[in-house]
Amino acid sequence: MKVDINKTGMKKAVSRILGFGVLAAALGVASVPAQANDLSVIKANKVIRIALDLGTPPFGTKDATMKPIGSDVETAELLAKDLGVKMELVPTTGANRVPFLLTNKADLVVASFSITPERQKVVDFSVPYAAIQAVVGAPKSMNIKTLKDLVGKTVISTRGTTNDQAITKQALPGTHILRFDDDATSITAVISGQGDIFATAPALLQGINQKDPKKQMETKIVLSQAMLGVGLAKGNTELKAWVDNWVRANLKNGKLNAIYQKYHGAPLPESVTSAGK
Incomplete structure (x- = not known):
């Protein structure tokens, strides 16, 4: 998928989300195809690159031994395990989540990523897996x-x-x-x-x-x-379908709820768990 942010609607959306500095950087690579890895490529490589924010406890942080922990970390690890591939952790921040998808630095973003209409103009989200x-x-x-x-x-x-x-x-x-x-x-x-x-x-x-x-x-x-979703680049239809089905299955079997409760001290709201029914 080529990132075409010269279109008026896309440019305005990215500008509002990323700010002028990041927009300029994105415009600088707009002529270079940013082909996001789809499901077949990820399986062939046996690696999925997942962007995680380790500065947002309890979603993501590091323990005393500097090991990444948190509800998003465990969610991402479970996703990679169920997909049968190795997880490559891509450190990110709140401001970098959208750019990392637009420039193919990550296959997925699992970083307390709220689903908003503005963000949905430039990236896709899975069905909600948590809330904030x-x-x-x-x-x-x-x-x-x-x-x-x-x-x-x-x-x-x-x-x-x-x-x-x-x-x-x-x-x-x-x-x-x-x-x-x-x-x-x-x-x-x-x-x-x-x-x-x-x-x-x-x-x-x-x-x-x-x-x-x-x-x-x-x-x-x-x-x-806000509802939290797994973020991914637009056009990755097979990957999005797999992630959506994975979220629904793990809401239904209670694994995502157990992870959330472990770190947040409360169960997922019904508005999220109903997606697994």
Whole structure:
């Protein structure tokens, strides 16, 4: 599949999702065919390249021995095992998930990748395998109940995520948003005191509390809830069909729910599990 982002609709979609800098880079390779690996190629190579974000606990992180762990990591490992191929882990960040698919640096993205209409214009998604909330979190002692309470305050956010998109769209004038390139850096910023308010997912608030119990971070405002899908390049019909069937089967047999509950401390919402029925 050739990445043709000269078309007006595609160019606008990529611009909104990736930002001007990444769009320029994509335009630089637009004349080079970015043929994504389909199912037959992956099986022949006996390797599937899966992009994972190891800076978003509990979806992806590293343990004390630097081994990748997390719900997305185990999901990707199970997928590769069931496909009968070796998994090649491709480290990514929130901002790089779409570009990695457009430039064929990864066959799949399993990185808390929310399914949104904007992203669906340039990449494909599997049926949902998990869900995530976008929330505004802050220490328990802070009196924050509505978006009005954020005016005049600094909100830390991770660039390229649906959390960032949600707070950017909903924040009232006078709210200062301080963005970092990945969740690991954002978490460090909160812990180090660069800001007490964090637009993120509930699980990452728990991660901050584990690192620094004095923070007592809690959800103050729920911005949105999004479905997570496995991302893949457009045109990979056989691969998408296989992944869709795999997700449905593993929702039905409970394996994906077990992985999610292991790391998030709660079962998958019914809106996700119903896809396996």
